[in-house]
Amino acid sequence: MKPEHAAQIATVIEAAKARDIKNVYFVACGGSMASLSFGEYFISKETEVPSFVYTANEFIHRNPKGVGENTLVILRSHSGTTPETVAAASFAREKGALTVSISMEAESPLCQAAEHIVHYNYKDGSDAIDGEVGIFYTLIFEVLNVLAPNEKYKRVVAQLPKVGELIEKNIEQFADAANEFGKKNKREKIIYTMASGAYIHHAYSFTSCLLMEMLWIHSNAIHSGEFFHGPFEITDYDVPFLVVKGDGASRPLDERALDFVQKFSDKVEVVDIETLNYGGIDEDLKEYFGPALTGSVLRLYADALAEHTGHPLSVRRYMWKMDY
Structure with missing residues (x-):
């Protein structure tokens, strides 16, 4: 810094x-x-x-x-x-x-x-x-x-300079999976995203700012804990889901929802936060670093959709073009 x-x-x-x-x-x-x-x-x-x-x-x-x-x-x-x-x-x-x-x-x-x-x-x-x-x-x-x-917060701050290198390593790790996702979903008109805990915020950003704003793909960020209280009725073999399987306390919520959609949908993509590269981060601090690394990983999935659909992320209908 x-x-x-x-x-x-x-x-x-x-x-x-x-x-x-x-x-x-x-x-x-x-x-x-x-x-x-x-x-x-x-x-x-x-x-x-x-x-x-x-x-x-x-x-x-x-x-x-x-x-x-x-x-x-x-x-x-x-x-x-x-x-x-x-x-x-x-x-x-x-x-x-x-x-x-x-x-x-x-x-x-x-x-x-x-x-x-x-x-x-x-x-x-x-x-x-x-x-x-x-x-x-x-x-x-x-x-x-x-x-x-708490002394662990000081350790988080001390290890934050590693974030840049870890972002690059995770981009490399997930690049092929993201590209396949873009290829398989390039003609989809709607893609649901699902997450919980700290990662529901990533699902919201991916849904609203990347899929809807930048790619014009219909979507909704579904909280895994709310999935069985209405949204699960839209699940079918041809309905695409991207599920962020988080770490920490709310992971069981994601696992329960994921088990269901994998039974009934043939189009489920999983980003498992526990598989991220955390090299050099203390074991008890990983839950703090997961959210810091996930945004760049999810951006790969949007980039891949943009590449395979031929729809640049910079294109807008209304933003920057009129008062609203």
Whole structure:
């Protein structure tokens, strides 16, 4: 991590220590909201501090009563220009919350609206995806160590520099499987994704931002624990599923749902998080690194669909083309 990023995070942590943080809100839209959700997952799992995820516009309109001077609000927009998130930063700051904006643009409207910023140099390629992941995860685990100090969080931060190399190794490991998935599913009009725990956020991002937004393929992110409470009725031999079989506490939920769809569908793709390459990561820390590595793996599956369908991920009908 570059000194400037370490200094930004250190400033945030000192501010958090001075506030006696009672609750944490993660606020963003789309893929940025999904990426922040991992912070909510670990804070709610590991600490007694209430933690919430909001899409930016609802955060403003709902106006949660718990937001105040002992609240930490972390916001994110890749460009730093998402209007709803910029407005949410100003809204939270007006309510006295400690606000932190994450963006690739240090001078963006979002960063200007928040009290503190943590930015990554994605635009010039000097941080790219591994640096972006490392910076965000460092922030989250430093915050965790403020809320509920534990030596393992320091070990996570110390081992985060390995993320870039591990991302590359996992991309290589899953490349062939992703390519086969793209080849087999290139004519599918709908692909369901399923996951639970920390990985439901990956399923949401894969569904909404990659399949629907970028590839125009109908989809829905189904929580494995909710699969048998309605959605399983759509299962049939010709219905495609991509199942993220997670690690950790919720893995049995994924296994139960996967057992069912494999009985009745001939089109089931499994991304098993336990098979990821975790080389150099302490055994008791793997559950923290799985979510950091999975996004790049799932992106391979979208890239393969784009390649075999001839539909570039950059194509849009409405985004960037009109006001809405």
